[in-house]
Amino acid sequence: MSFPPEHELHKRRLGRNLGLGLSLLAFVVIVFGMTIVKVSREPHPAAAKPAVAAPAQGTQP
Amino acid sequence: MSDIRVYEQGGEAGFGDYVQLLKPRVMSLVVFTAFVGLLVAPVPVHPFIAFTSILFIALGGGASGALNMWWDADIDAKMRRTRGRPVPAGSVAADEALALGIGLTVISVAMLGLSANFAAAGLLAFTIFFYVVIYTMWLKRTTPQNIVIGGAAGAFPPMIGWACATGGISIESVLMFALIFMWTPPHFWSLALFMKDDYSNAGVPMLTVTHGRKATRRHILIYTVLLAPVALGAGFTSIGGPVYLASSVVLNAIFLKGAWDIWRRDEAQAEADKYAVEKRVFRFSLLYLFLHFGALLAEAVLHAYGLGAW
Numbered sequence: 001m002s003f004p005p006e007h008e009l010h011k012r013r014l015g016r017n018l019g020l021g022l023s024l025l026a027f028v029v030i031v032f033g034m035t036i037v038k039v040s041r042e043p044h045p046a047a048a049k050p051a052v053a054a055p056a057q058g059t060q061p
Numbered sequence: 062m063s064d065i066r067v068y069e070q071g072g073e074a075g076f077g078d079y080v081q082l083l084k085p086r087v088m089s090l091v092v093f094t095a096f097v098g099l100l101v102a103p104v105p106v107h108p109f110i111a112f113t114s115i116l117f118i119a120l121g122g123g124a125s126g127a128l129n130m131w132w133d134a135d136i137d138a139k140m141r142r143t144r145g146r147p148v149p150a151g152s153v154a155a156d157e158a159l160a161l162g163i164g165l166t167v168i169s170v171a172m173l174g175l176s177a178n179f180a181a182a183g184l185l186a187f188t189i190f191f192y193v194v195i196y197t198m199w200l201k202r203t204t205p206q207n208i209v210i211g212g213a214a215g216a217f218p219p220m221i222g223w224a225c226a227t228g229g230i231s232i233e234s235v236l237m238f239a240l241i242f243m244w245t246p247p248h249f250w251s252l253a254l255f256m257k258d259d260y261s262n263a264g265v266p267m268l269t270v271t272h273g274r275k276a277t278r279r280h281i282l283i284y285t286v287l288l289a290p291v292a293l294g295a296g297f298t299s300i301g302g303p304v305y306l307a308s309s310v311v312l313n314a315i316f317l318k319g320a321w322d323i324w325r326r327d328e329a330q331a332e333a334d335k336y337a338v339e340k341r342v343f344r345f346s347l348l349y350l351f352l353h354f355g356a357l358l359a360e361a362v363l364h365a366y367g368l369g370a371w
Contacts, residue, residue, distance in 0.1 A: 012075040019076030030113055034176055037109050 074157070078147040082130055082158055083123030083165075090350075091122040091218045097354045098222025098237055101300045101361045106177075106226045114177045114225040118218055121169035121185045125192040125214070128162035131155050132197050136263040142256065162193075177225035184224050188217040202264075205271040212245025213238075219354070236295040240353060243288040247281045247320060248346040254278070254323070255336035255343075278324045281342075285320035289313040292353060300357055302364070308356040312349050319345055 095118045099111055106114070130137065130148050138149035147153035166189050174182030196211030204210075216238045223234035253260055253269045254277060260267040268277045292313055296306035319342035326338060 009073055012073055016074065016076045016079075019079075030116070030172075033109050034113055037107050041107065 074147065074153045078152045079161060081147050082127040082153060082161060083120075084126030084129075085123075087126060087215075088119050088122050090215070092119045093351070094237070094241065094354055095119070095218040095222035097358050097361075098219030098234065099225050100222075101233070101357050102223045102226035103299065104226040110176055111225070114173060114181070115222070117169045117173040117176060118185060118221050118225075120165055121173070121189055122218070124162050124165035124169055125189045126162075127158050127165065128189075128193045129197045131158035131162060132193070133201075134158075136202075136265060139263040140259040142259055173221075173225075178228045180228050181221050181224040184217060184221045188214055188221065191217075203266065205266045205268040207266065208249045208268070209246050212242055212249075215245060216241035233295070233298045233300045236291065236298060237300075237354075237357075239291045240288075240295060241350065243284060243291050244346065244350055246284040247288070247316075248343065248350075250277050250281050250284075251323065251339050251343040251346065254331070254339040274328055278326070282320045282324040285316055289317060295357075300360060302360040304363065305353075305356040305360050308352055312352055315345060316342075316349050 092115055096115050099106060099114065130146055133143075134146075134148040134155050137143040137146050143149065148155050148158050166186075170182050170186045170189075173185050192211070192214035196207065196214055200207045200210050219237035219241070220230065220234045223237070224230065250268060253267045254274060261270050268280060292309050293306070295301055296309050319338070322338050323342055331339060
């Protein structure tokens, strides 16, 4: 059987490839969005370090 | 000159066939109840995190659907209701359904852990395990109580939604779980009463097949009676309120009346009107669950405006 250029199989493959492509794109967008939300809401532990206490007065010799 | 020859291939799947593997209709119930569970929780969640969490819960539900279709392909082919599913219809190979189910399980659980927290992810993993291994592989084919215990899998989504927000379990989330858990048997048994040939043909030990239709009618009434206090009880917790309680009283009264009507009938009466009462109760049971969760949602919205709730 020869394959006509516009076989129904090609349409199904195209639909599957497009669907998979869009799903992957959506996944990338979701991971990116989650990263932005998490980073902007939760301060990095290093940024939350308490400031170095100033030396108390009157302790210097 | 060479000539390209292609042999007929048995069913190459389209994208829609893979979507069908995820049981989109079941997924819609999962999305709705998980959304309500997440929204009624006392801890606010960022809208994008809420969206992604619900998405991954839905994907986990879809994964268990694909694994269920992989395992149950033999009995699906025998039942009128399920023989058009992608695996028995031949459009998707069984091992493809298995691969998709495992892949989506890993992705959904890991991503829910990253999106919300690992307590919610653990609950999702347990739900998939429960549905696939405990229900599909074990109980469905061995006990007439398959629906009762298997129904727990469908009851977890609001609990997972709640855990996404709070990171734990509480009396409210347990009651939302119990509401769906107790609702499942009368819902499915009323379906089994009028889809009688399907389950017997497939050899699934449905209560109607193993204990007879009279016993099934009695079980529907018992479970509906047990369901009422669970549904009403949720109304007295922090997620309930006057709107929920009033709705629940009316809905339970109608459901109890339907279960009573089913119990009082015999097969001759049911055959005579083509299972009209059983079909009415089955349709109403869908509305019952939707309106209960809708009322919880309404209470949460009213609560946000300083109204409703206790």
